[in-house]
Amino acid sequence: MQHNDYILTLACPDTTGIVYHVSGFLYERGCNILDSAQFGDDQTQRFFLRMHVDVPSHETLDSLRNAFAPLAARFHMDWQWHDCRHKPRLLIAVSKAGHCLNDLLFRWKSGQLAVEIPAIVSNHPDFAPLAANYGIPFYHLPLQADNKAQQEQRLLEIAAQEKIDLVVLARYMQILSDELCRALAGKAINIHHSFLPSFKGAKPYYQAHDRGVKLIGATAHYVTAALDEGPIIEQDVARVDHAMDPETLTAIGRDVECLVLARAVKWHCEQRVLLNGQRTIVFK
Numbered sequence: 001m002q003h004n005d006y007i008l009t010l011a012c013p014d015t016t017g018i019v020y021h022v023s024g025f026l027y028e029r030g031c032n033i034l035d036s037a038q039f040g041d042d043q044t045q046r047f048f049l050r051m052h053v054d055v056p057s058h059e060t061l062d063s064l065r066n067a068f069a070p071l072a073a074r075f076h077m078d079w080q081w082h083d084c085r086h087k088p089r090l091l092i093a094v095s096k097a098g099h100c101l102n103d104l105l106f107r108w109k110s111g112q113l114a115v116e117i118p119a120i121v122s123n124h125p126d127f128a129p130l131a132a133n134y135g136i137p138f139y140h141l142p143l144q145a146d147n148k149a150q151q152e153q154r155l156l157e158i159a160a161q162e163k164i165d166l167v168v169l170a171r172y173m174q175i176l177s178d179e180l181c182r183a184l185a186g187k188a189i190n191i192h193h194s195f196l197p198s199f200k201g202a203k204p205y206y207q208a209h210d211r212g213v214k215l216i217g218a219t220a221h222y223v224t225a226a227l228d229e230g231p232i233i234e235q236d237v238a239r240v241d242h243a244m245d246p247e248t249l250t251a252i253g254r255d256v257e258c259l260v261l262a263r264a265v266k267w268h269c270e271q272r273v274l275l276n277g278q279r280t281i282v283f284k
């Protein structure tokens, strides 16, 4: 019998029998659990589960959802079934620093990132040639003093027309409005070029240099209206020293930013990241 891969993710008040009943549901439908990870949060008394499941090919996303809904309601679950044949569709936004964009495009083109990238947007024209090299439509959406709402509306129109699943702010140096953040809630990841919560804002490497830190880093987080405050998905660091000027810190930081953003985007697209209030659970 033919099978297809799906990912089930869920969160619910913690109690006994959740895994027993979910596994029973899968067994009754001829499904096989390929991988499973779970976490119970003592503080919030919430339970989190991710299952990679082999499902008979006569099942569809709708049939699984319709069948699972009664069990989910019984346990008050927030839940999602994801068809692994669907490649998440990314819109990448960039400003003047292109290292994270370039890194994601190479990982996509070389098959390391199982996604589609139907659009790149920027408030500057700089990376139109790079987008053209990869055959990806590039949208130059310049920002003036009085057009932020229209510019953001155009970004949302592109996201809707391209059926975007995830917006990646790959060093996009404009603060998104509350409205745009609400429209993209849980569907926008930003790479911040510091080890948050240190050095929020636009120039963290200069802040780090002034402070004389010995470690710098990068943080990938979901975008919220509160600048650089969103739930953190991934972080990493690099050692620096007294002899390094801000430009050297910036250069060392670029590599850390690329790695941290690529990991966060990959884990999000593999349904490995679950929100737990202002924090995340990452089933690696």
Ligand SMILES: Nc1nc2c(c(=O)[nH]1)N[C@@H](CN(C=O)c1ccc(C(=O)N[C@@H](CCC(=O)O)C(=O)O)cc1)CN2
Residues within 6 Å of the ligand: 169, 172, 173, 174, 175, 176, 177, 181, 190, 191, 192, 193, 200, 201, 202, 223, 224, 225, 226, 227, 228, 229, 230
């Ligand atoms: N609502 C949010 N928007 C954005 C976030 C976020 O967390 N919430 N992250 C930023 C990225 N970022 C740091 O990672 C950042 C970007 C821009 C600025 C900033 O002060 N920008 C100035 C303009 C700077 C310029 O034009 O170069 C501004 O917008 O007035 C700080 C931090 C992406 N957006």
